[in-house]
Amino acid sequence: MTRSTIVLGEGMVSVASALHLQRRGWFSCADRPGRTNDVHYHLTGLPHHIGPLLQYWWHSAPKRYAVIVLSTESCFPYRREN
Numbered sequence: 001m002t003r004s005t006i007v008l009g010e011g012m013v014s015v016a017s018a019l020h021l022q023r024r025g026w027f028s029c030a031d032r033p034g035r036t037n038d039v040h041y042h043l044t045g046l047p048h049h050i051g052p053l054l055q056y057w058w059h060s061a062p063k064r065y066a067v068i069v070l071s072t073e074s075c076f077p078y079r080r081e082n
Contacts, residue, residue: 004026005021005026007021
């Protein structure tokens with residue numbers, strides 16, 4: 001029986017899923033030729049990103065994060081015990 005699947009997207013979750021499936025023999029990674037993972041940052045782009053970065057920083061403080069986690073607890077039907 002031949003097993004195959006297609007993973008669409010090039011984000012972190014898609015790549016991680018594709019690598020996991022590849023280890024299990026379900027997938028062979030394919031990408032467009034000539035692509036690189038080079039990332040270039042420019043200071044001129046900082047004003048566009050400063051708002052979301054500051055919001056992330058603000059909400060990731062330990063006390064604020066705990067409030068967020070407790071407020072979303074009912075959304076998850078399972079509970080992991082330590």
